Each structure stands twice: as C-alpha cells, then as structure tokens.
Amino acid sequence: MNAAVPALLAAAMLGVxxxxxxxxxxxxxxxxxxxxxPLPTAAPYVWDTRVELAIWVNNVVARGEASIEGGDGADAxxxxxxxxxxxxxxxxxxxxxxTGVRTLRIRYRLFPEPALSPTxxxxxxxxxxxxxxxxxxxxxxxxxxxxxxLEPSAEWVERSFTPGxxxxxxxxxxxxxxxxxxxxxxxxxxxxxxxx
Amino acid sequence: xTRTIVALATAGVLVAHDASAQxxxxxxxxxxxxxxxxxxFVSDGANVMIGGGPKLTVNIWRGxxxxxxxxxVGPTExxxxxxxxxxxxxxxxxxxxxxxxxxxxxxxxxxxxSYHRFDESRTPRPDGSVLVQxxxxxxxxxxxxxxxxxxARDYVVDRLVSSTWGVQVLxxxxxxxxxxxxxxxxxxxxxxx
Numbered sequence: 275m276n277a278a279v280p281a282l283l284a285a286a287m288l289g290v291x292x293x294x295x296x297x298x299x300x301x302x303x304x305x306x307x308x309x310x311x312p313l314p315t316a317a318p319y320v321w322d323t324r325v326e327l328a329i330w331v332n333n334v335v336a337r338g339e340a341s342i343e344g345g346d347g348a349d350a351x352x353x354x355x356x357x358x359x360x361x362x363x364x365x366x367x368x369x370x371x372x373t374g375v376r377t378l379r380i381r382y383r384l385f386p387e388p389a390l391s392p393t394x395x396x397x398x399x400x401x402x403x404x405x406x407x408x409x410x411x412x413x414x415x416x417x418x419x420x421x422x423x424l425e426p427s428a429e430w431v432e433r434s435f436t437p438g439x440x441x442x443x444x445x446x447x448x449x450x451x452x453x454x455x456x457x458x459x460x461x462x463x464x465x466x467x468x469x470x
Numbered sequence: 471x472t473r474t475i476v477a478l479a480t481a482g483v484l485v486a487h488d489a490s491a492q493x494x495x496x497x498x499x500x501x502x503x504x505x506x507x508x509x510x511f512v513s514d515g516a517n518v519m520i521g522g523g524p525k526l527t528v529n530i531w532r533g534x535x536x537x538x539x540x541x542x543v544g545p546t547e548x549x550x551x552x553x554x555x556x557x558x559x560x561x562x563x564x565x566x567x568x569x570x571x572x573x574x575x576x577x578x579x580x581x582x583x584s585y586h587r588f589d590e591s592r593t594p595r596p597d598g599s600v601l602v603q604x605x606x607x608x609x610x611x612x613x614x615x616x617x618x619x620x621x622a623r624d625y626v627v628d629r630l631v632s633s634t635w636g637v638q639v640l641x642x643x644x645x646x647x648x649x650x651x652x653x654x655x656x657x658x659x660x661x662x663x
C-alpha cells in the first residue's frame with residue numbers, strides 16, 4: 275500500500291501546477307524624425323508667437339496645408355484651411371523632457387464651410403499624441419493620446435483634450451496634434467499649451 | 471477529488487491483490503503513444519476533436535500505475551497549438567485469460583495547454599516612428615482543474631508491446647463535460663510475458 279503514496283503525492287503536486295512561459299517582451303521604438311526647437315524648451319510649455327507656432331508647422335513630420343497668420347507676437351496663429359483633409363502639427367522635441375503633463379490645451383476658432391448641408395457634421399475630431407518614455411503599452415501605437423471634438427466657433431475658445439487610454443500625469447518628450455479630416459472648413463489655432 | 475482518487479486506487483489495489491496469484495510480469499516503465507478523439511459537450515453542440523501524443527506509464531505495485539499523457543488536439547478556431555495533459559492512476563480490475571492484462575479503472579486530473587508563436591510586428595506611427603513588437607513564443611499550461619474518470623483495456627501484443635484502449639469522462643475546470651476515447655501502443659521496459 276505504501277507504493278501508492280508516490281501516486282497520490284504526484285496528484286497532489288498537480289494542484290499547484292499551472293504555468294506560463296515567457297511573457298510578451300516589451301516593445302521598442304525606432305524614433306521618427308526629430309524636430310529641434312530653435313528656442314529653449316522649459317515650463318510653461320506654451321507656443322503662442324509666430325516663431326513658436328512655426329515650429330509646429332514647418333517640420334518634416336507636419337502634414338496638410340497650414341500657414342502662420344497674424345503678427346509676429348501673441349496675435350499670430352496657425353491657419354488650417356483644409357480641415358476636410360488629414361492634417362498634423364508636430365511640436366518640438368522637449369529637452370529636458372516635460373514632466374507631469376496632463377494633456378494638451380489649445381485656443382482655436384473653427385469656421386465650417388458655409389455651403390455644407392444643414393445636417394453635415396461641422397466639428398473637427400482631433401487627437402493629441404504624446405511621445406512618453408516609459409509608458410509604452412502593448413497595444414496600438416503605444417503612444418498616449420487625448421481627444422477633442424472641436425466645435426464650430428467664430429470666437430476664440432479654449433479646449434483641453436480629454437485623456438484617452440493613459441493615466442495622467444505623464445512625461446512627454448514631444449507632442450503632436452492631428453486629425454484624419456472631416457467636412458470642409460477652416461481651423462485657426464492661436465496657441466498650444468501642455469497642461470501640467 | 472483526492473478522496474475519489476484514493477478510493478479508486480484502493481479498490482484497484484484490492485482487486486490487484488486478489489489477482490496476484492496469476493499475475494504475469496508487468497514492465498516497471500511503459501512508453502508509447504495514443505490517438506484520441508475528444509467530444510466536448512458545450513452549449514452550442516458537440517464537436518469532435520482529434521488528438522494524439524505520447525504516453526508514459528510507471529507501474530508502481532501489482533499493476534497499479536501512474537500514467538502521464540499529453541495530447542495535441544485539433545482542430546481549433548484559433549492559431550496556435552492546443553493540447554491536453556493528463557495524469558491519472560490506473561488500477562486493474564480484471565485480468566485476461568492468460569493472466570496478462572485486462573480491464574482497469576482510471577482516475578486523474580487533466581489540464582489544458584497551449585503554444586503560440588508570434589512573429590515580430592512593426593507598427594508605423596503618424597510621427598514617423600515605428601513601434602516594434604519583438605516576436606516571441608508563449609507556452610501556457612493551465613492548472614489541472616479537470617477531473618477524468620474512465621475505463622481502460624490492455625492487450626499484450628508481444629513480449630515488448632502492449633496495446634490499449636479506453637474511454638474517459640472529463641468534467642470540471644475547462645468548462646465542459648466531455649468524453650475522450652483513445653487507442654494506443656506501448657513499449658515496455660521489460661517483458662510483458
């Protein structure tokens with residue numbers, strides 16, 4: 275009868291069995307083009323003047339039709355005349371990295387095309403994406419994203435982007451703002467700010 | 471579960487003891503393979519899965535043995551290799567006319583296992599960077615949370631070869647109640663006759 279003991283021990287040991295092999299390895303990122311800043315990047319992270327806004331428009335990552343209008347100072351703004359097409363604005367590389375960032379906030383106005391039908395969607399869905407070292411997640415692009423539906427407004431209005439799948443605050447090495455396009459209209463952005 | 475296994479093992483010991491007077495030699499270790507058909511009864515019906523794999527038996531005392539089996543089963547609806555591992559106690563209840571082998575009862579536990587291989591993936595991002603997910607392999611073995619009870623029949627084919635078939639009922643942790651039937655051959659490390 276004693277010979278049956280090993281059998282029962284073996285069965286008992288199985289109760290604690292259950293294992294999983296190597297887990298999914300951490301993803302890595304091959305960096306894209308850099309956008310150096312001609313100005314020092316330090317808090318508060320606000321881009322308002324013509325020179326500052328031009329960083330977001332004039333780089334190899336930016337897409338779509340965009341120009342800088344207004345004066346040289348704080349009255350300058352970015353003009354996107356074709357929000358019906360994909361557009362993208364890339365902020366400068368932040369050195370040192372901005373810490374404690376919660377989201378992106380912009381001041382904008384949006385003029386939908388007057389010829390749009392009364393039932394046409396007039397808002398612009400935009401997304402702010404952050405390159406955030408250390409927050410890679412094994413899904414989608416791995417970049418924290420915040421979203422905003424920019425409603426039509428003839429007056430300047432401020433709008434903070436709503437964090438998506440990330441839990442703020444996060445560290446940010448750069449930010450970019452983009453939209454896949456919607457209906458025709460003109461979007462003007464007076465300033466952009468990383469909210470800490 | 472443990473109590474059940476103990477009861478079955480005890481019953482087997484007693485039967486084996488009664489039959490010991492006409493016992494034929496049983497190899498201490500047997501190695502072989504089985505082909506199985508598994509019919510899990512799930513909510514949307516029964517689908518037959520075919521499996522197969524190696525089998526190892528260690529005969530401990532008077533025909534009572536511990537069997538370890540690993541079946542690769544399919545088809546499944548997803549990629550990867552899925553399997554079933556099984557550890558059970560086998561206790562003889564009858565012997566054949568020549569005293570060699572006969573019917574046995576089996577009781578044990580089983581669990582699911584899977585193996586997946588994921589290739590490296592590269593996801594371009596709008597800012598021109600690329601997210602690289604390195605390829606990897608993943609093996610997973612669930613805890614043995616399924617009870618298995620059955621009956622088996624062994625035939626000595628040759629001095630070193632024995633055939634086996636059996637029918638088992640599976641139930642419990644894998645969320646189904648199913649039936650598994652198998653046939654196989656084993657080679658004994660020692661003589662069957």
